[in-house]
Amino acid sequence: MKPLNKSQHALLGLLTLGPGSGYDLNKLADLSLNHFWRESYGQIYPSLKRLEAAGFVVGSKEAQDGKPDRTVYRITAEGEKVFLAGLREPVAPRPPRNELLLKLFFGTHMSRDEVREHLQSFQRRQQDLFETYQGIEQWLETEQAGKPDLPYWLATVSYGRFEAEAHLRWCEQTLELVKEETRD
Amino acid sequence: MKPLNKSQHALLGLLTLGPGSGYDLNKLADLSLNHFWRESYGQIYPSLKRLEAAGFVVGSKEAQDGKPDRTVYRITAEGEKVFLAGLREPVAPRPPRNELLLKLFFGTHMSRDEVREHLQSFQRRQQDLFETYQGIEQWLETEQAGKPDLPYWLATVSYGRFEAEAHLRWCEQTLELVKEETRD
DNA sequence: CCACTCATGTAAAAAGTTACATGATTCG
DNA sequence: CGAATCATGTAACTTTTTACATGAGTGG
Numbered sequence: 555m556k557p558l559n560k561s562q563h564a565l566l567g568l569l570t571l572g573p574g575s576g577y578d579l580n581k582l583a584d585l586s587l588n589h590f591w592r593e594s595y596g597q598i599y600p601s602l603k604r605l606e607a608a609g610f611v612v613g614s615k616e617a618q619d620g621k622p623d624r625t626v627y628r629i630t631a632e633g634e635k636v637f638l639a640g641l642r643e644p645v646a647p648r649p650p651r652n653e654l655l656l657k658l659f660f661g662t663h664m665s666r667d668e669v670r671e672h673l674q675s676f677q678r679r680q681q682d683l684f685e686t687y688q689g690i691e692q693w694l695e696t697e698q699a700g701k702p703d704l705p706y707w708l709a710t711v712s713y714g715r716f717e718a719e720a721h722l723r724w725c726e727q728t729l730e731l732v733k734e735e736t737r738d
Numbered sequence: 739m740k741p742l743n744k745s746q747h748a749l750l751g752l753l754t755l756g757p758g759s760g761y762d763l764n765k766l767a768d769l770s771l772n773h774f775w776r777e778s779y780g781q782i783y784p785s786l787k788r789l790e791a792a793g794f795v796v797g798s799k800e801a802q803d804g805k806p807d808r809t810v811y812r813i814t815a816e817g818e819k820v821f822l823a824g825l826r827e828p829v830a831p832r833p834p835r836n837e838l839l840l841k842l843f844f845g846t847h848m849s850r851d852e853v854r855e856h857l858q859s860f861q862r863r864q865q866d867l868f869e870t871y872q873g874i875e876q877w878l879e880t881e882q883a884g885k886p887d888l889p890y891w892l893a894t895v896s897y898g899r900f901e902a903e904a905h906l907r908w909c910e911q912t913l914e915l916v917k918e919e920t921r922d
Numbered sequence: 923c924c925a926c927t928c929a930t931g932t933a934a935a936a937a938g939t940t941a942c943a944t945g946a947t948t949c950g
Numbered sequence: 951c952g953a954a955t956c957a958t959g960t961a962a963c964t965t966t967t968t969a970c971a972t973g974a975g976t977g978g
Contacts, residue, residue, distance in 0.1 A: 559937075560837060567844050577957055590839035594939060599959060620946055622958045641848055644859060645837045649966090653744060653829045655774035655897055660751050661890035664825055675828060706845035709912045713839055713905075720904035728893045743965075761929055780967060783931060805974070806930045833938090928975075936967070942960080949954075 558640050561597045562605055566637040569611060569629040576602055577624065589687070589714050602627055610636060658728075666732040673732070677725040684718040687711050742824050745781045746789055750821040753795060753813040760786055761808065773871070773898050786811055794820060842912075850916040857916070861909040868902040871895050 558566070564587065568579050576598045583593050602625075605611045610633030613625040629637070654676055661669050690711050698704050742750070748771065752763050760782045767777050786809075789795045794817030797809040813821070838860055845853050874895050882888050 560835070560840075561937080564840055567840070570844070570847070575957090576959070587840065587843065590834050590836040590843075592833040592835070595959070596939060596941095596961090597937075618957090621956080622945075624958065638847060641841055641844060642852055645841065645856060647863060648835065648837070649776040650774050651744070651776065651832065652774040652897075653832070655894045656744075656748055656751070656771065657825055657829065658890050659771065659774075659894050660754070660825060661893075662887050663754070663822060668826055672829060679831060703846050705915050706842050709845075709915060710839045710843050712911065713836075713908050716904040716908040717901065720900040724897050724900040727896065731889050731893060745965080759929085760931070778967060779931070780933090780969095781965075802929090805928080806972080808930065923978105925978095926976085928973105930972085931970105933970080934968085937965080939962105939964075941962080944958085945956105947954100947956075950952095 558610075558636060559601075561593055562601050562610075563637065563640045564591055564593060565598065565601055565605065566610060566629060566633055566640075569627060570634065570637060573626050573628040575624040575626050578626075589690075590710055605633070609633075666734065670729065670732045673725055673729055677722065677729075680718045680721040680725065684715060684722065687715040687718060691715070742794075742820060743785075745777055746785050746794075747821065747824045748775055748777060749782065749785055749789065750794060750813060750817055750824075753811060754818065754821060757810050757812040759808040759810050762810075773874075774894055789817070793817075850918065854913065854916045857909055857913055861906065861913075864902045864905040864909065868899060868906065871899040871902060875899070 564583070565579060568574070568582055568586075571582070574582065576595065579602075580593065580595060580598055583591065587593075602611065602613065606613050606627070609630060611627045611629050613627045615623055615625050617623055654672060657664075657672055658669070664672075691708060694704060694707055694711065698707065701707075748767070749763060752758070752766055752770075755766070758766065760779065763786075764777065764779060764782055767775065771777075786795065786797065790797050790811070793814060795811045795813050797811045799807055799809050801807050838856060841848075841856055842853070848856075875892060878888060878891055878895065882891065
């Protein structure tokens, strides 16, 4: 049995929380993993099929009225086993691809105004993210209090907050570079 | 003319620094963009061909003795134009995919020891990165002093340093979660 | 002389995104 | 009543990674 890829692993993880259709899983991922993981339909459905072929999940067709049929998937005992094994595998760093830095590297080909615009747009995004993370932390602490998963969920969010903070500090420092207006 | 994709844009950027073969570009990218951008041969060669078909670069075959022939590419005036235009395009955030956080999210399915191992391995990597960035900063400041590009190059490196710092602080905080040994 | 790296590149496979299709229902 | 959204999923396309191919030189 060939090893799971990351998407399949993530999907199995979500299915440990309860059964669901591809559509449900997409929704759930949106709510829970959103800030550090994203799956699109184009991956979810084929992945579920391959997981089923491998015996890690089972799907059962359910009729609904007014809505299309849906296939609800459940994780199998075999599936749980490979999910748990996968969790223990070491994490491989993924190749970096940072478009902002690529542009900044060629910064001399832009005017200061143009560089500043890139930086400020990034800054706004990070500011938004930072506030979102704070919101989620608050929400988790009040609405999910007592759950055994809570500390881990909080840790994933605080990761985001730490990063956003660092990005904001970097923005401030880097904006100094392009402080003066360009004369024309 | 369809818009450039990111790889093509990066390659054009490298070619503004001087002509080179696919192999040269790979080497150059390794030295310069390495920390925020990575291209593999599988992308470089086909991209160069498409860039040539579009008229943004021209390749000329050169014979060498003892080594295979090589095709050296130069950026054209047209190519410079689209490169500069691309630089001004806003940066799109790319979908997050953080395997460590995915695993941490399901942390209750692991022992504390196992979680700690993941965190510490990440911590070691970030510590290494941090030191590498410091080294590069020093090197840039001494060896590249006076170059007009220097401030931008430094900014790309300090971005990495800021992030690594934040990751290290997050590690310290998060390791507290799994401080105690698991009893068995 | 054997393994490894240099130097050049191709081809196949996997992963991921985007666009489309369909029919009901609900919102303004 | 038209537009948007829900709910389900497929198909096509793009991007990216990985594995392979080749021949010369080089270090042990």
